[in-house]
Amino acid sequence: MSAQRNNVGIVVAGLLLGILMASMDNTIVATAMGTIVGELGGLDKFVWVTSAYMVAEMAGMPIFGKLSDMYGRKKFFIFGILMFMLGSILCGTATSIVQLSIYRAVQGIGGGALVPIAFTIMFDAVPAESRGKLGGLFGAVFGLSSIFGPLLGAYITEYIHWEWIFYINLPLGLIAFVMIAFFYKESVQHSKQKIDWGGAVALVGAVVCLMFALELGGKNYAWDSGVILSLFGGFAVLVIAFILIERVVNEPIIKFSMFKDRLYWSSNAIAMFSGAAFVTASVYIPIYIQGVFGGKSTDSGLVLLPMMVGSVVTATMGGALMMKTTFRSLMIPTLALLTVGNILLTTLGVESHRYTVVIFMILVGLGIGASFSVLSNAAIFSFPPNERGTASATLNFLRSLGMTIGITVFGIIQSHTMMNQFASLFSADEKSQLPKEVNLSDPRAILAPELRKHIPQEILDKITSGLSYSITHTFAWAIIPSALALFFAFFMGRRKLSEMEHADYTPSSH
Numbered sequence: 001m002s003a004q005r006n007n008v009g010i011v012v013a014g015l016l017l018g019i020l021m022a023s024m025d026n027t028i029v030a031t032a033m034g035t036i037v038g039e040l041g042g043l044d045k046f047v048w049v050t051s052a053y054m055v056a057e058m059a060g061m062p063i064f065g066k067l068s069d070m071y072g073r074k075k076f077f078i079f080g081i082l083m084f085m086l087g088s089i090l091c092g093t094a095t096s097i098v099q100l101s102i103y104r105a106v107q108g109i110g111g112g113a114l115v116p117i118a119f120t121i122m123f124d125a126v127p128a129e130s131r132g133k134l135g136g137l138f139g140a141v142f143g144l145s146s147i148f149g150p151l152l153g154a155y156i157t158e159y160i161h162w163e164w165i166f167y168i169n170l171p172l173g174l175i176a177f178v179m180i181a182f183f184y185k186e187s188v189q190h191s192k193q194k195i196d197w198g199g200a201v202a203l204v205g206a207v208v209c210l211m212f213a214l215e216l217g218g219k220n221y222a223w224d225s226g227v228i229l230s231l232f233g234g235f236a237v238l239v240i241a242f243i244l245i246e247r248v249v250n251e252p253i254i255k256f257s258m259f260k261d262r263l264y265w266s267s268n269a270i271a272m273f274s275g276a277a278f279v280t281a282s283v284y285i286p287i288y289i290q291g292v293f294g295g296k297s298t299d300s301g302l303v304l305l306p307m308m309v310g311s312v313v314t315a316t317m318g319g320a321l322m323m324k325t326t327f328r329s330l331m332i333p334t335l336a337l338l339t340v341g342n343i344l345l346t347t348l349g350v351e352s353h354r355y356t357v358v359i360f361m362i363l364v365g366l367g368i369g370a371s372f373s374v375l376s377n378a379a380i381f382s383f384p385p386n387e388r389g390t391a392s393a394t395l396n397f398l399r400s401l402g403m404t405i406g407i408t409v410f411g412i413i414q415s416h417t418m419m420n421q422f423a424s425l426f427s428a429d430e431k432s433q434l435p436k437e438v439n440l441s442d443p444r445a446i447l448a449p450e451l452r453k454h455i456p457q458e459i460l461d462k463i464t465s466g467l468s469y470s471i472t473h474t475f476a477w478a479i480i481p482s483a484l485a486l487f488f489a490f491f492m493g494r495r496k497l498s499e500m501e502h503a504d505y506t507p508s509s510h
Contacts, residue, residue, distance in 0.1 A: 007183045011125055012134060014179025015118040018077065019141050021084060021169050021176070022111035025053065027149025028165050029104075032157040039162070040097050048101035048215075053108040055211045058400045059204040060112020065120070065393020066196070066253045068113075069386050073121045074186050078177060080113025085173040092163040116393035119376045123388055125184065129323060131377060132497050136319015139372030143311035143365070150304075199245045199253045206238035214408040218415075254394055258383065263327065264391065266491040267378040269484075270331060270371060271399040276406030277342060277482035278368045281307065283407060284414065284471045285345075285361060291467040292350055306358045310365020311372065318370030327378040328492035330370050335486040338367025342482045345475040350461075350468050367482075377497055406481065414474040421466035426459075 033049065068076045087107030094100035122134055156164045213231035221227045246252035259265040286303045318330050341363035348357065379395040380388045455463070 007185075008126055010179050010183045012122065012137075014176045014183070015077075015122055016138065016141055017172050017176035017179070018081060018114040019118050019138060020145055021172050022057075022080075022114040023142050024145035024149040024152075025107065025111065025169075027145065028153035028156075029053075030150065030153065032153050032162045032165050035157045035162050036100070037097070040095065040100065049097065049104055051211055051215045052101040052105040053111065054400070054404060055208055056105040056108025057111040057115075058211075058397060058404070059207040060109050061116050061393045061397040061400070062203065062253050062390070063200050063393075064113040065116045065389040065391075066251070068117050068120060068389035068393075070195075070251070072186055073117050073124065073389065074180065074184055076113050077117045077121060078181055080110045080117065081173050081177045081180070082110070083107070084110030084114065085170055085177075086110075088166040088169040088173070091166040116396045117389060119396075120380065120388045120392045121180075121184065123377070123380050123392075124186075124385060132319045132322030132373075134319065135322065135373040135377045136316040137373075138376065139315030139319060139369065139374075140312045142372045143308045143315055143369060194249075194251060196245070196249045196251055196253050199242055199249060202238050202242035202245055203253060206235050206242060209235040209238060211404065214404065217408075218412060253390070255387070255390060258387070258391060258394075261382045262491055262493050263378055263495055264382055266488045266493075267327075267375045268395055268398050269488040270335070270492075271375050271379075271395050272402035273481040273485040273488070274335065274338065274368060274371050275399040275402035276410075277338060277478050277485065278364070279403040279406045280410045280474065280478040281342070281345065281361070281364045284410075284474055285357070288348065288468060288471045289354075289357060291464055291471075292352070293354060304361070307361040307365035310362040310367075311369035312365075314366050314369030315373045316369075319373040322374060322377060322497040324496070326492070326494050326496045327374055327381075328489060328494065330374050331489040331492060332486065334367050334370040335482070335489050336367070337363050339479065339482040339486050341367050342475055342479045346472050346479070348468070348472050348475075350465055371485075378492065378495075381495060381497070402481070406478075410474050410477060413477055414470050417473045418466055418470035421469050422463075425462045425466050 029049065036049070064076050064080070084107055087103055087105075087110055090103035090106060091100055094103055119135075119138060122138065123131060126134060152168075153165050156162070156168070209231045213228050213235065216231070217223045217228045243256075246254055246256060259268070282304060285307070289303050314334050318334070321330060341360055344360045344363065348360070375395060376392065379391050383391050
């Protein structure tokens with residue numbers, strides 16, 4: 001029995017390493033992008049480095065989730081590790097931005113398998129009484145990756161070389177591979193079914209069209225241009241095609257019948273809307289702090305530290321309390337904190353104290369943390385082992401979709417508000433006094449400390465004021481998804497994890 005427990009511990013450690021790699025990847029790359037573009041060139045294409053990863057990861061999640069239900073978790077989790085490691089090796093050898101973007105897509109395919117399948121293996125491999133505690137641990141890893149990703153990325157880029165932000169995945173991946181390949185033994189029977197290729201093609205095509213439209217719109221092309229409208233049109237057509245295909249095939253990638261379960265559909269709705277609200281705070285709090293208080297962008301990991309610590313606290317607490325209380329009782333108070341935190345963020349201004357911002361960030365962190373651990377367990381709760389991969393993957397897909405749409409929509413709101421503010425605050429004469437390197441349409445460009453030194457103080461005050469107002473205005477809009485997440489939490493019912501304690505546990509690791 002002790003050997004079995006030891007093996008479960010090794011398996012869980014391997015799963016946590018896999019999640020850490022996949023969830024940290026975008027944050028660790030973001031801080032190095034300036035250096036990478038400086039060396040490889042391709043400033044006009046650098047957005048694809050992030051987009052390629054996200055497109056591949058999002059499109060892969062529901063597909064790999066379904067495949068893991070049909071053919072087993074272990075082989076697809078190992079496939080995810082190997083693809084992620086291969087992509088990391090290739091990224092380190094890239095000699096152009098285009099090459100790097102293609103290699104990042106290879107990484108994304110691996111990430112699309114790692115995240116949803118890790119939660120499903122954990123649910124399969126451990127008894128119900130341990131799932132809550134481990135779910136909290138898995139959720140905490142998401143929060144920690146947001147802290148250490150930017151810090152590690154900045155350190156490696158400054159003191160070693162940017163290639164090592166990719167090569168660092170190799171030892172982590174190798175350890176995770178050994179832990180899962182040699183210590184995880186599946187005993188759950190999986191039924192081999194026909195793969196839904198039509199649904200897979202439609203889903204991937206829809207995600208690609210949406211991501212390209214969101215990334216290119218307002219930057220490379222006007223929102224009402226033929227290219228962007230065609231991409232949105234393609235997205236709509238492919239979504240309709242996907243829904244029609246999924247309704248008629250025997251083994252759909254996403255089973256719409258699963259959404260008849262109240263706990264399942266409410267968990268997915270909460271994940272999507274809370275993701276949109278949280279990512280807004282994650283993106284714009286560092287810009288606000290840098291713009292109002294000054295500082296370097298490489299400190300972004302430290303800036304978000306209070307929020308991430310808060311998220312780790314409630315992720316861990318939510319996991320520990322799942323056996324004792326209902327999913328709904330955990331989500332309602334924490335999502336209320338998320339909503340209150342977003343409301344308080346709208347009160348910030350150029351005169352706000354740094355400690356005030358820290359308190360508000362802690363509230364937002366406490367508000368989002370439980371969703372990382374509780375929702376993953378709630379989504380899988382109602383389904384037998386042969387449907388859990390699909391259930392977990394759909395939740396992670398919708399969370400990522402909510403975050404992606406949130407970044408884009410709130411980015412448009414912030415940019416539009418900021419430009420209106422600058423138009424009303426600056427006279428033509430004042431604009432002429434700005435250094436030629438200053439681009440008022442790019443908030444990050446006007447935050448560089450070395451550039452701000454050359455801007456007259458009275459003009460800098462107006463820039464700070466306009467930037468601050470645009471960000472707090474964006475926080476006001478972010479109240480909507482956080483309030484919707486809270487609203488849907490009331491529909492979760494009265495189920496709790498302990499109800500599954502003896503229902504379906506079959507040790508799958510020994």
